[in-house]
Amino acid sequence: MCGILYCKLKSEDYDTQNFKVVFDAALKKMHYRGPDAFKVSVHGSLFFGHVRLSIVDPKASSDQPYEDDEHLMIFNGEIYNHKEIDPKSQSDTRTLFTQMKNGGNPFSKLRGMFAFGMYNKQTQHIVFYRDFFGEKPLYYYVDKEIEVVSSTLKSILEILKALNKKPELNKAAINDDFLWFGFIREPKTIWNNIFAVPPGHQLEFFNDSPQFKPLKFNLADQNDWTQSTYLANALSSTDVEGALLLSEGIDSTFLLTKAIENSFPLKIGIYKANDPKIDESAKALQNIAKIKANPQHYPVTVLENNVGVIDIDEYGKILEQPSSDGLQLFNLLKYLRNSHPGLKLVYTGLGGDELFGGYPTFYNFKKINLLIKLPLVEYFLPALKRFKTGKRIVCEWNYDTYAFLYRLNYPAFKLLNGTHAQLISSYQSFKQTLAVTPVEINDKAQKISAYAIKRSETFDYARNQLLRDNDNISMYLGFESRSPLLNADWYNQNPDKKLKLKNALISKWGISFNKKKGFTLDERDAKAYYKNYIIDHQVFLNQILDDLSIPVLNNLSVNRLRALSVLASWVKHNADN
Known part of the structure; x- marks a missing residue:
């Protein structure tokens, strides 16, 4: 898991030597995404940058930009089935590079999450690609003088700021989308004139304009999906240890059983809430006992001390774009980071509700x-x-x-x-x-x-909020976060309220399930905190909204107060950067 940055200078007014300093500074803005390696390659007026969090093949030989005499690649993501494609493969980076060079349609084989660019040195042509679900972010800015493509908005802003091109806030997106849904919808972003590449598409630039073309994944119709090798690949394609965020729910429990069936060891993180109405820890621990998970191979960390602490300032500061959701994920992963400083990889059950019909x-x-x-x-x-x-x-x-x-x-x-x-x-x-x-x-x-x-649910709600939050928050805290249930080949499965998943667990493991709670944030005493934060930071909201009266604030639900608090914090920490 990594971060990529590309820029093309199209104007002779810019000095390429001086711009290298600007590009390095922009790449450093995403260094949290890849603290293990930092590398830049310059080809005339083209700049390619990469930061790396090494999960597969941690050797320097897999650092990027990855190039030979003919091609160069910058890649963010994981190709889970790289060893199926090439049994001798030690690196998904090298496998992807080879597949792209071989021509044909590599996306009919590649399964995983990715956002990458492939540059042909001879034709001086570059194409960018984004995965099926849009798990990995890919943003772009283009005008007559420059092209920029990046894993982060903050790196694009750094370049635009240095070139006196800083864009303005997209207030229409905030007023039309964020206030009522809690997220900004792609392809728009929180910034005017900076956009997201659509999922499952490639991006090329022609005459200062972006051009998109859909990728062909040739989805398989996998009826017996519970026996698919995809899950085993998604779990085991790593050279570092990982941890599973486990609730009492179907999705994460199913992943735990698949890890056990494939003899793949995992650390387990279970959230213990102070409020018994939302606490799932006791049932999750019961399920572990029923499954008879070996505690040596599946050690449990109970995430309880200060997990429910709400710090809107810290949360708003780290976000690429404001989000009304994700605060609890931030709390959980921050606790996990403090408990396991060397941990790099986290697995979640995200995708089960979307693909198998778990939502009302x-x-x-x-x-x-x-x-x-x-x-x-x-x-x-x-x-x-x-x-x-x-x-x-x-x-x-x-x-x-x-x-x-x-x-x-x-x-x-x-x-x-x-x-x-x-x-x-x-x-x-x-x-x-x-x-x-x-x-x-x-x-x-x-x-x-x-x-x-x-x-x-998959390409609006999950893509614009859950997946974006998952990538943003996990990468900020130094984790690669994988959601193994997000398999493109399973997309065509009939949404059945997750009955197949549930029955597989009941019949083989004897596990029962209560009403879904998830990793719910304890907000029993949060309403006053959110309201006071909004009042204290009204000046930041006034840049976007009309004055919010106290009676209005008193009548808003806690989740809308949280959303407005996050928006105020985000503007405070990011709008002038």
């Missing part, structure tokens, strides 16, 4: 679709008001509209005086996000509600 969105559509047709039904069932009102405002109703409105924080939309124009703009942004998903998933999404909702 999947099974509520048919009921809501019938109810909203009844006149005045919203007065008897107030929860339906968002759907009836939203349908009327956007003048559309289909699977996508439903999924969009389901994730909308409607109470905040009303309390903060959201306008029809904002909701319409946000809906258009949502549709733009879904328009550039991998082409191989779209057929079923047009015909079957469960697959349309899967597309929305």
Whole structure:
């Protein structure tokens, strides 16, 4: 897991020797993503940079930029099946490099997470690629004088600032997306004129314009997916030890059983909450006992001391873009980092709910679709008001509209005086996000509600919040975070409320499951903290929002107060950088 940076100087006004200092400074902005190696390669007016967190083949021979006489590559990610592709392979970097040089369609074979650039020295042509789900970030900026592609926004900003091109905040994205959903939707970012490469696509530049082309993954139809070698590869493709964040839920428990079946040792981190209503530690420990995990191979760390401490200032400071979610992940990984200073690799169960239909969105559509047709039904069932009102405002109703409105924080939309124009703009942004998903998933999404909702949950909610937070937070704390359930070949599985996963655990291991809680943040006493933080930092929010009155703040839910607190903190620490 690493960070990549590329810049092309297209104007003769820039001195390449002097720019090397600027480029180095920009690359250092992402050094936290790769503290093990730092390297720059310059080819005329082209600058390639790489920072490395060495997980596979830690030797210097796999450092990047990786190049020979004909090609150069900068690569962020992991190719889990590199040894299946080449049994003699010691490095996924070298395997990827060879596959790309060989021509054909390497993406029909490659499985993992990636964002990388491949440069042909003879043609002086470079192409960038992003993985199927968009697990790895890839941002770009282009004008008539420069092209920049980066793993981080902060590195792009450093270059633009040095060249007197610093962009302005994208206030429309904040007002249209963040306030009501808690994230900024790709391809937009928090900064005007800086964009994200779509997942499952390649990027090339022609005449100062970005051009995108979908990658062809040739997805397999794996019916017997529980026996797939993908999970074994995703777990074991590493030369360093790893830790699994384990809850009492289906997804992470399933990963633990797969690690045991494949004799792959793991450290285990279990969150113990002070609030018994959200604590899953006792049940998770019971499941470990039922599975009979060898404590020597699967030692447990209970994450409890100060995990629930809320520090909005620290959290907002490290974020690439503001996010209403992720604070608990930050707390958990920070505790894990302090407990295991040498640990580099973490596994999570992210992806199970999206691919296998674990969210309520999947099974509520048919009921809501019938109810909203009844006149005045919203007065008897107030929860339906968002759907009836939203349908009327956007003048559309289909699977996508439903999924969009389901994730909308409607109470905040009303309390903060959201306008029809904002909701319409946000809906258009949502549709733009879904328009550039991998082409191989779209057929079923047009015909079957469960697959349309899967597309929305995976490529809107998960992509724009969960995956972005996971990468941003884990990399900041020096971890590679893997989500082995995010397998492109499993995408076409029927969303079944995770029954296959659950039955596999019940039948073989005798494990039962309670209602899903997850790694929930204990916010029993947080409302006053968030409200006071907003009041104390009103000056930062005033750059974007109208004044927030005390009565409005008193009526906002704790998760909206958290979102506004994070926004204030993010502006405080990042808007002038």
